[in-house]
Amino acid sequence: MLAILLSVIQLLFLAILAPALSWFIKKMKAASQNRVGPSLIQVYSDLLKLFRKNMVISETASWIFHAMPFVLFVSTFAAASMLPVLGIRSLFGFTGDVILFVYLLALGRFFLALAALDTGTTFGGMGSSREMTLSSLAEPALLLAFFSLGFCAHTLSLEGIVSYFASGSPTQMLFFTSLAFGALLIVTIAESGRIPVDNPATHLELTMVHEAMILEYSGRYLALIEWSHQIKQLVFLTLLSDLFFPWGIAGSWDPLAFGLSLVLYLAKVFFLAFVIGWIEIHSAKLRLFRVPDLLAVAFVLAILSLLGQLMIGRGV
């Protein structure tokens, strides 16, 4: 009972922490641009403001338009519930859940693309087609990276993979799993719509990917979408930290271990956010037709990671 309660708490913690990561990247970018940047409260009050605002909804919008924010939020939340955050136990972990994890995210994306087409505006369709093109390349890379890690850990449960890496010595997972790390990092950038794949701060409709799909949304729906997007970003960062820096994750519900895990977890995700922010500051956005090349790199890294382990053996 306590375990379930704590799992729920860590899930909520994830949801509440998510905007802070976005704030951190914004703050980093601001520092690089001679700006002060927003305060931490700003990101939360922005969400709150949107939740309070009225919505303007197109007359041609069907139920898909109304359902999408909820589907997106719930599916992202459900995906997050499979993830060990502070403790090694996740709320809904079971064998094979990595596949469900990938397709829960795909479900959200599917509805996002549909809803963008729903109102029949120009930019929505453009955004959907781009998002689908990119995700059709990002998804296999993500799955393969999971398979590679699962092969190493003899299980296809996220919990299992994390506990396998957490218990093993840091050196055993070097080379080939680090290839999978590269793959996952690229997928993380693509999935969270960051430079060099997408520009979250642009006002240029014609260049948008993610933003183009949600142009028609306002008020509460927009808040929900934004929040889901931030949670998704944190889910990916958590995934990276779980899989590649699992040390210190609490194995039991002992308060001391939990506290240590909390500190380490924060350090890990903020470090990863720093990496993403650093990439964002140092590069321009790729040409849209170059993005598939980047995602192909992720795919190749994932496949090398898997093949390398198959050929040379486990635990190299």
Add this chain to the structure above:
Amino acid sequence: MKPVFQKLKEKLGSAILEVSEGTAKEWRVFAAKDSILRIAECLIEVFGMRFLFLSGSDTRKENKSFTLHYVFSYVHQDQFWIVQTRVEEKDPQFPSLAPFLPQVNWHEREVQDLLGLVAVGHPDPRRLVFHEDWPQGFFPLRKDFGPHQKIPRTAALYAFERVEGEGIFEIPVGPVHAGIIEPGHFRFSVAGEGILKLEIRHFYTHKGTEKSGEGKTPEHLLCLAERISGDNSLAHAVACTQALESLGQIEVPSRAQFLRVVFLEMERLHNHMSDIAGIALDVAFSFGASQLMRVKETLLSLNEELAGTRLLRSVVTLGGVRPDISEVKKEWLIQEIKKIKDDFDKTIQLLWQVDSLMDRVKTTGTIMKEVAEVLGGVGPVARASGIDRDLRRDHPYAAYKDLFFRVPVFIEGDVESRMKVKVQEVYESFKLIHDALQAMPQGSLCGAVKLLAPSQSALGYVESPRGECFHWIVTDKSGMISRWKIQSPSFSNWPLIEYAVLENIVPDFPLINKSMNLSYSGNDR
């Protein structure tokens, strides 16, 4: 120069009614409207002149007909040749030059819309300045059109050119955009992401500036000119006052000429800074963009310190300039410019090293030299496509004659070239400001203001940051302004964008657009 007009007479004989020298460098050729095409062909093909703009005016009061002025530039002799013809009110038609000279396309359509004359043989006679809600039979540039006249609105549809085929989509963008920019409509026909055709539709901000200038005092006109295009305020003002000065035969003291150069180059600097920053921002390299915007801000503060206005409004006045740069200020400005140059240097070095940025700008939005030439491209856009053309050197005004500078030309015609041209021009501007300050003689700031000569016309021109900008002013019998034609560089360059985007992809359009950085307001007037 005698040879030119003698040759012209020999070649064309009776087609030319009269040749006369107008004010200063302007030569006039009077001709019947039927021989316009022959004369234009001759001027362009035999003498290598270049068409600049077409201005139509309502002169029915004086000679019961409309007058068309075709202005050509004759670079070799630093002259302007103006072919003048009359169009009778009873037969409001004139032969279109567009099939021979594609760049007159918009010019002739503008005359059609504003003056109600018909260009016979124009391949695309659709409306340009006025949209379909403007009723038939209302022509603002005619003298009988009152400025406060109520215009009934009608309903009609504009026919866009359609591209048809399987999987071809249209993307309408604008006139309302997400960013804080001016209104303009872009219609893309795409197959997937590739652009097959772009059709632009502008003139949403047509304010009738030319019409409202009629009958104004020279000072008032100058005020209006400063507001044509916000960031090119000074360029328009200088072009306008040059025309007025030449009409009033006002002597501009040498010190004022040098000061004009200093301020014009200051304007070019802050424009180019924000253009290059805009390119960096559009490829999401915000680090570089914000560094350049910081430099721009420093420049604007310098302007404020020197002239009291950040965008250099009210700097130029009839006969000279208002603010002086004292010896102390001069030294200080030279030091400041040096600091800014170092700052700019560092940022640009950094930009060239960012591979992801260079990858975006290379080969993007290529404008072939032939296209730029045929469509009459001007300014940095033309210079990036290999056209060596700069009014400051070709038709020197202010004190540019006495200063040495290079005109950077690149041949690739892509976004990178346009960026390079602007970067090099920034360096030239630093140098020009320095040299102009050093060479500036002592003296008064402003010449004596005189009345404008009656029944005359004159041309004022400036190489603005966006390209060549012309103001053409005509006075009536009482010396009042009866026609004010503004030829802004954006009007010349907008048609080029339809070609620049071909074979590019939709998400690269904002970058291409930014690299040309054309003004909507300057275009629409």
